[in-house]
Amino acid sequence: MTDPPGSPGSADHARLISLLRTVSPASLAAAAVDLSFGSPSEDPDWADVEGIVRWIDGLPVTVDAPAPLACFAERLAHDPTVPNGTELHAWFDSASGLDPSSRLEIHSATLRNLVRLRTLSNQIYTDGDAGPIGRPSARHEGEAEPLSSPALAHSLLPATETELGGAREPVRIWGGVPLRNPDFTGRETLLSDLRKALETRSAASVLPQTLHGMGGVGKTQLAVEFVYRYQEQYDLVWWIAAEQQSLVLQSLHELARRLGLPQTEDMRQSAIMVMDALATTSLRWLIVYDNALNPDDITGLVPSAGGHVLLTSRNQTWASVWDAIEVDVFDRPESVELIRKRGDVITREDAERLAEKLGDLPLALDQAASWQRATRMPVSEYLELFDHHVRELLDEGRPANYPTTVAAFVNIAFERLRTEAPAVAQLLELFAYLGAEPLSVSLLRAAKNSAVSQPLGSVLRDSIKLNRTIRALRQYGLAKVGGDQAIQVHRLVQLVIREGLSEDLAEQSRRNAHAILAAANPEAPGNRENWSTYALIEPHLQPAGLVHSDEREAHQAVIDQIRYLYVIGDAEGSRRLGELAVSVWQKNRTAPNLGPDGEHTLIATRHLANALRQLGMTERAKTLDIETLDRFEQNPDFGRLHEHTLFTLAGIGVDLRIAGDLQGALASEDDTVERHRAAYGDDDYETIRVLGNRAVSLRMLSRFSEAYEVDLEVLSALQETVGENHWLTLLMQSNLARDLYGLGRYSEALELQRNFLPLHAAVIGERHPHVLLAHRMLAIALRKTGAFGEALTYARNNYRDVSARYGPDHEYALSAAMTLANTLRTLGQPGEARNLATGALNRYRRLYGDEHPLTLAAATNMSIILRALGEHRDALDLDQRTLGALTGSLGDEHSYTLCVAANHANNLVQAHELAAARDLSEKTLALSRSARGPQHPYTLACAANTALDRIATGNDAGGRSLLDETVLALSEALGPDHPETVDIGRGKRAECDIEPPPT
Incomplete structure (x- = not known):
């Protein structure tokens, strides 16, 4: 005969255990609290699913829980953080009505309603993720309906359907x-x-x-x-x-x-x-x-x-x-009420005496009442002890603002705990060197094999003993323990503990804190799955003084925290911790991996440079990278080909590009590639990755053909090593589109970007920086192929998304603003284009300086807009300064220089300096043919302007012949109906705008 469903040992019972193994311990604990299940004789280990099920299965039947195990399953099924809610619903329906522990004939719908009502009344939820459930409230009469985003509207759709009157209720x-x-x-x-x-x-x-x-x-x-x-x-x-x-x-x-x-x-x-x-x-x-x-x-x-x-x-x-x-201390009646609620049969008279002694401070009142209830100590005895410890504190000359009432209580507690429960005392001492935020018990469990002093070390290795120890802290009023298994000690209690510890105990507690935090470090800050653990560690890392430890594992925890803060977007937090670590570690001459040339000091400095670069402190970032590289190279333990050296070297090319030293950046990238080949070989992923960085420098130098060949090589290698769908493979497709744009092959760039952008977004997300850059490239390619309306839509959306993602001062936001401005100007909207371009140009100047290539590229676009608005004098002055700066820094054959030179000839025409305009156009055309090739669309734009200049200066035959050739070539390059082909055929002068590339 088989066991009935829901009974211990049945298949149904085993299936529930299997389903619950995917549920987090915090969710299991919260569900039990939600249903008001009384605690067993010992606090349960919420990771022990079989033990939890056995405990709940043995609970008595109550009105609120006529079938405890079924109620528990259904409560979890309503938790949106639980991954298998549907299966739990199904288990509930099959088991609830036949659960022999209930002794009742209860329909599953009725029982489900009881669970639902109980959940609504308690309003307790797990992990901060499952929200309270209630009906949407009515809007105030006459109140306008605010606009809401589609994403928000979607999030408000009902997430569950109850059987309470058939109503459908959204999860709040x-x-x-x-x-x-x-x-x-x-x-x-x-x-x-x-x-x-x-x-x-x-x-x-x-x-x-x-x-x-x-x-x-x-x-x-x-x-x-x-x-x-x-x-x-x-x-x-x-x-x-x-x-x-x-x-x-x-x-x-x-x-x-x-x-x-x-x-x-x-x-x-x-x-x-x-x-x-x-x-x-x-x-x-x-x-x-x-x-x-x-x-x-x-x-x-x-x-x-x-x-x-x-x-x-x-x-x-x-x-x-x-x-x-x-918020001040309690009024006396409030103090008395709290004490009598929390204490064990305390008379009103005793409550008045306690309140008077404790100064009506709520924390002290709560602690004293909890202690009395846990120890059953008479109030008179407690007050005698309290007076004794207060006199001791006053004799020590404590300052007026010292929390005397709390200190007296802590001293009373320690006096007893160190004798009767030394592990509890030692756990509390640990909090003297942790932050005020809750400490997750999971961090304590992770440290079970760490070098923690006894008896606390033994407690950490035994979950039952650990639960007892935590419960003792809570019962004695020394800590709060949340439903998410997190322990919190009030900051005043921490202060008192820290100041009361002897030198030996302080050092022991500090070492324990270091060992626990180091043991909890996942050692992979780039992995999103570890971020929640790093978030738990972060509030305690600096209060524990982990940077002052001499242990290698502690140093690694600090380094990983610096990196974690950077990758989640808290560059300022990363900088602050990096500055602290580098400052302390450079002075440490005892730990072998610290000191000015120590491995961990140099790694922390490299991470600090990353944070500084992200915050716009680019010059200091570059200086740190160069100094760190030199120290790695000179250290015999590392040298020129060590991984740490190569990681640092890879950042210097970026530093130099941001600084505008494009030739220096390329030289650094060449060195980086050669060293990677020597260290890893040609086919290693790291070598392939830095080879792609070299192509970035080539693009910025307008060496698009070379960049295209390098990117093709990188793409082929990546397809063989990491596959078609790897994020770097997809990035290479976008880089190839940028190369094709630079080569003037706009239709090919558009086709490539259109083909791969959906996959790119699906693999790494719509808001990933690489995808945002790909969307901008798509907008550029659309405009260059004549699809102006579609280009404007993409450019507007991209500018909005990039600005929201990075803020208005980021390089990507500035380049997105220029793309939108160029598109608006092309569509005959120079007024709006001017507003965008002015803001972007001012930011480029402030962030990069007047002579930076990106600033000069933005100035070139600005002058085109000024001409479109009829502000010819300002356009001429701006182009004249820009042309001189670009010729001096990048040379006269760089794409940026050629663009501004061609445009400046337009200024000269407007100024009626026709001969000067012709001479500049002729020179620019020759240089463009040499640098870009005769069929590049911008070379053809130079040719069209040269033809018009020849006609204007009397060479009608030569001019018309060149114009006819140019229109034919543009028809082949862009198409006969392309707006630029049509405009040039009608005798309109061409403008050469610039799309600043990502560095």
Whole structure:
């Protein structure tokens, strides 16, 4: 006879275990909390699926959970973070009505409704990802429907269908909010004032409201209570731990995903997209920045309209930035109420005495009450101990602002714990050298084999002992433990612990913190799957002083964190950590991999240079790269062909291109290629990659034929080594299109880009920088083949997307602006083109200098627009300066020089200097034929202008003959109906614009 479905040992039981193995421990824990399942005698190991199922299967039947295991499965099935919700629904339907543990005949639909109602009433969600579920709220009468993006509209489509009256309800967006404090007390006036302030002061535009006050007064708890109390008035609530900017960016990046916005690896640009989306969506939203320290980190991350922003901070500066509400200690009745809620049968009289002693500080009150409940210590005995420790603190001459009440409590706790529970005391001491953000238990588990002192080391290797130790911290009021298995010790408690440790214990705790963080390091910051772990490590890395460790593993963790911050788009965070590491490590003469020439010092310097380059500090980045390269080359442990040396060398070509030293960049690329061939061989991926970089330098020098041959070689090698769909193979297709454009083979460039762009976007994403550059190339090719209208659409979209992704000052945004300006001017819209080109040219000048090739290319396009507007004098002056600068820096045969020379002849015609115009046109035509070839469209443009100049200066026969030849050649190159062919056939002078290439 087979076991009935749902019973232990049955096939149905085994199938559920199999399904739950794909669910995260945090989701399992949150589901149990959501359904109010009581804890077993020991806290469960949420990674032990079989143990969890056995525990829940043995729970008693209740009204809320008439079939506990079925309810648990159905609750998880409604969690959008769970990958196999459909299968769990199916298991529920097959097992729920027959679950023998329920002893009830319950239809699956009825049971599902009970689960649903229970979920709605508790409003508890897992991992900040599964939002509260509720009906969409009605819009205020007469309120206009705000515009919303298609992505946002899509994200609001119903994600689940309930059986509650057949209604279909959208999943609301809810993330990061801490669990509600069931013992929250008082603060009614503050909550009311906060609500009124947000409603009245954010009516027209978003004016953030700040909760500020000293540590321990409960600012965060007040914000949490506000969120839960008023959650029904919002469609989106997003809580952000704001002490570290990288955490802010990580959280907003996740919100972008939840909103259905285009995904990008650059988290800063993702945050900007979120701000823009929230300003236009019809969602009613609340963003909470908890413990924001620096106003500069947040002021750019506030949407302009549409919702509410709440901020908590100890920094009094916020009161002068935005409206602020001060949070102070409790009133006495609030103190008494909290103590009697939290303590174990404490009389009102004793509660009054405790409140008086503890100064009504909420943190101290909560700790004292938790301690009394855990230890059953009489209040009178606690107060005697408290007075004793306060006298000790005062005798030590502590400053007036020292948290005496908290310090006294911590001393009482340590005195007992070091005797009765040394592992608990040692775990708490660890937090003296960690950040104030929660510490994920997963980081502790990852360190189970690390060199952590005893007895804590043994605890980390035993999940049951670790759970007990964490539970003891929580029970004694020493820490908070969230549903996501994260431990948080209040910053005041951390301060007291740190100042109270002896020198030996301080060193032990510091070493333990270093060992745990180093052991948790995934050692692959470029892998997106590791980013969540790096985000957990980041808040603790600097407080732990990991840069001061002498251990190699700790240094690697710091280096990987510098790189992680860079790849997620937090270049400023990467720079700050890089500066700190390099500064400390250069002075360290004891660790073998540190010091001025140490391996880790030099690697950190290379990463620092990357961050500086991204932030526009290009000259210093170049200097660091050159110095680092020299140190690697001179060090006998590395030398000219070591991997570290070659990685550094590859960045110098980029530095030189950005600096405008194009010949120097090519020389560096040649050296890089030769060294890679010597180190790896011709067919190695790294050699192929740097060979492609060499083609970039060739393109910037207008050596398009050579670049095309190199790119063909690289493409062929990549197709053999990494395949057709590899991101670098697809990038090479776009590079070939750029080569073809430079060669004047516009139709081929268009066909190539059209063919590969969809695959390129599918493989690496629409917002990847390579795809954005490919879209710009498509817009350029469309314009050059005469498809002006389609080109304008692509150019506008590309400028919008690139500016949103990088900001207006980035090189890619400036080049996208020039492409759009060129397209608008071609379509007869020089006014709008001028606005774009002026802004871009000014930024080029500010960022790169007046003499940089990219600045001069933008100036060339600007002068064409000025001529179209009839501002001939300004165009002549601008071209004259540009031509002199380009001839001096790039030579008279460079494509940029030839373009501005051909255009300057147009200025001379407008100035009635016809002979000078003819002489310049004749010279430019000869140079273009030599450099570009006689059939290049720009050579033919030079020929057309030369023909018109000959006719204007009396050589009618020679001019008309050349013009006829040119029109015929243009018909063959561009087509007889191409607008440029038609215009030149009608005697219109040609203009040669420039599309600045990516460096």
